Amino acid sequence: MRGFSNPRPFWWAAVPVAYLLLVRPRLLRWGATREEARAALPGDELVTHPHVVATRAVTIEAPPEAVWPWLAQVSGPDERFAPEPGKLGVGDLLPAKGDDVGYRVTQVEPDRLLVLSIRAFHVTLAWTIALRDLGEGRTRLVSRQRIRCRPGVPGLVYLLLSQSADFLAVRGRLAAVKALAEREFRRSFLEPRVGSRVP
Template sequence: MRGFPDRLRRVLFWSAAVPVAYLLLVRPLLLRWGATREEARAALPGDELMPRAHVVATRAVTIAAPPEAVWPWLAEVSGPDERLAPEPRKFGVGDLLPAGRGDAGFRVERAEPDRLLVLSIRGFYVTLSWTIALRDLGGGRTRLVSRQRVRCRPGVPGFVYLLLSQSADFLAVRGRLAAVKTLAEREFRRSFLEPRAGSRVP
């Protein structure tokens, strides 16, 4: 039992060190994946929907396609539906986008074609606003900036979601942004490779 105090001290040290390392090193990366400091700090439309958020996550990705080629795929961020080709989509205020099986879905709060989509969802344990902003970089490229502001209600379910929103949710959002990037770039490239309707192929 002589070494027991040393083992106990090591256990206590790592029990404190791991959470601190997560909060100081890992958590900021998860909440700002792909985004610059300027993008993370800048105000975005939709911020006013959740002024006192527990979690603010700003993520971004550059897409090799113009905003008008990205816009038709934005419905994929709430829940990919495995469409093989984009369909013309008009987002109207009050429309619901699916958020998974059994969920009420994201409500469209604001929509500006090829530029901005603001969504919200209100559950029994969480309220969330989600802004997807498209910025034309020129040269057929788009900067997509995604911001989620999350406020959890008191109680165990809200606390659990608060923890998940900083880790598991990161994987889900990153996957959806990557899906939008892949689909938009694929269809944009295909639009150049395929002959236009009615044109003659030499």
């Protein structure tokens, strides 16, 4: 009976199950509705049979044309989109880790859509950033990453990080875009009124 008195083995087994059932789905769908997570987006076709599909979203109190420039200004730990997103063209390479590896622009529609892809020795990844005009000066930003890792230790490490550390990086990036776009849109909206004289 002594072997049944210690519940720790049961709890250790329950931790990964709880993560897979409760935590992981929330990380992969942070801010997005079920409809947004299920909807097809440009770029989905670039990575077939992905190991990870992460769809995250945020509502921004600014129109798409005010959001678009900030996609270039917010950098994560590894990469920077580009200095001027309005000048991005299909085929442009946006450096990530070094000059020879980076995100390739596969589709771009200013103020609406940016699709990036990367093929490294350990991973193939497609990243879609879609801006949807909600009207009344509001934008829905939807970010989707489709990731397929290649066999081996580097691929396994990337797979594990893409479900935890990547969540923090992407969430921080979306929050920064939201804050910057809303701040500058409010400023540009109020500036013409500052200094105006009442007749």
